[in-house]
Amino acid sequence: MKDALIKVMFEAAPVRAEVVTVDEAWREVCDRHDYPPAVQRMLGELVAASVLLSANLKWNGALVLQMHGHGPVRLAVVECQADLSMRATVKFDSSRTIDADAGLQELLNADGEGKFVIVLDPKDRQPGQQPYQGVVPLRGQTVAEVLEHYMIASEQLHTRLYLAADTERAAGLLLQKLPIEGGHAQNPDEDAWDRAQLLANTVKPEELLQVDPQTLLRRLFWEETLRVFEPQPVTFHCSCTREKVADVLLMLGQADVQELISERGEVLVHCDYCNQAYTFDPVDVTQLFNTGSPHAGILPPGAARH
Ligand SMILES: [Zn+2]
Numbered sequence: 001m002k003d004a005l006i007k008v009m010f011e012a013a014p015v016r017a018e019v020v021t022v023d024e025a026w027r028e029v030c031d032r033h034d035y036p037p038a039v040q041r042m043l044g045e046l047v048a049a050s051v052l053l054s055a056n057l058k059w060n061g062a063l064v065l066q067m068h069g070h071g072p073v074r075l076a077v078v079e080c081q082a083d084l085s086m087r088a089t090v091k092f093d094s095s096r097t098i099d100a101d102a103g104l105q106e107l108l109n110a111d112g113e114g115k116f117v118i119v120l121d122p123k124d125r126q127p128g129q130q131p132y133q134g135v136v137p138l139r140g141q142t143v144a145e146v147l148e149h150y151m152i153a154s155e156q157l158h159t160r161l162y163l164a165a166d167t168e169r170a171a172g173l174l175l176q177k178l179p180i181e182g183g184h185a186q187n188p189d190e191d192a193w194d195r196a197q198l199l200a201n202t203v204k205p206e207e208l209l210q211v212d213p214q215t216l217l218r219r220l221f222w223e224e225t226l227r228v229f230e231p232q233p234v235t236f237h238c239s240c241t242r243e244k245v246a247d248v249l250l251m252l253g254q255a256d257v258q259e260l261i262s263e264r265g266e267v268l269v270h271c272d273y274c275n276q277a278y279t280f281d282p283v284d285v286t287q288l289f290n291t292g293s294p295h296a297g298i299l300p301p302g303a304a305r306h
Pocket residue numbers: 238239240271272273274275276
């Protein structure tokens with residue numbers, strides 16, 4: 001299966017591994033934007049990481065990974081839902097030439113002030129309830145190193161990540177040492193974590209990009225007894241709607257929106273993630289501020305017609 005995540009548990013030790021390959025869903029992200037190769041690679045690695053980490057969460061909500069910086073890239077964001085549907089975007093300075101080999105620090109952390117932010121936003125969040133947010137400095141030469149630092153500093157979880165991306169695929173391998181209390185093993189194999197890391201360290205980016213997940217897991221851990229779980233599909237999905245864009249316009253206020261209308265004749269908003277265009281003409285805008293409805297000629301439920 002393409003676009004899938006496979007989870008395995010080591011039978012003899014509290015170690016888990018996951019492999020993800022994102023093909024079609026990754027191309028959906030790439031086709032909607034024109035990212036320079038180095039930016040695309042970095043975003044693809046972040047996409048793979050977000051799916052690997054989401055699959056580990058035992059709750060229903062969105063996992064958002066953000067890298068903020070002051071290089072040619074200002075912001076990279078991936079949002080992955082519990083069902084492994086994801087969307088991703090980058091804000092970068094398109095007027096600057098970005099070297100095809102530019103690394104993470106060069107792209108995002110020119111002044112050393114870059115931040116990595118992880119947000120856990122529960123689906124049933126109550127009004128006024130804030131999502132969980134963790135912030136750490138952007139330490140590391142790769143997306144994988146930044147995340148490994150975060151996981152040990154904030155979650156006290158020994159985690160190894162191996163990530164790769166090209167124009168066709170974003171892929172990754174996650175290895176995690178589970179706390180013994182929650183482990184399933186009767187007689188934990190003390191050396192298993194070290195052995196698993198040694199084996200995982202041999203994985204090459206080309207393998208992540210070319211080999212299917214089942215074959216890769218067999219190739220890496222053929223000496224181990226693994227419990228393999230059903231593959232989970234990974235999809236691209238953007239949750240933007242005309243209603244959400246209308247809410248932003250309402251927050252902006254009538255005066256500012258009317259000014260845009262008089263300058264350009266209409267308000268055109270593109271979704272940062274999927275590039276979908278939302279147009280509001282003068283009639284739509286009048287309707288929006290009179291009734292709160294983003295649909296011209298349609299009144300919201302309960303609204304009285306005057
Ligand atoms: Zn969208």
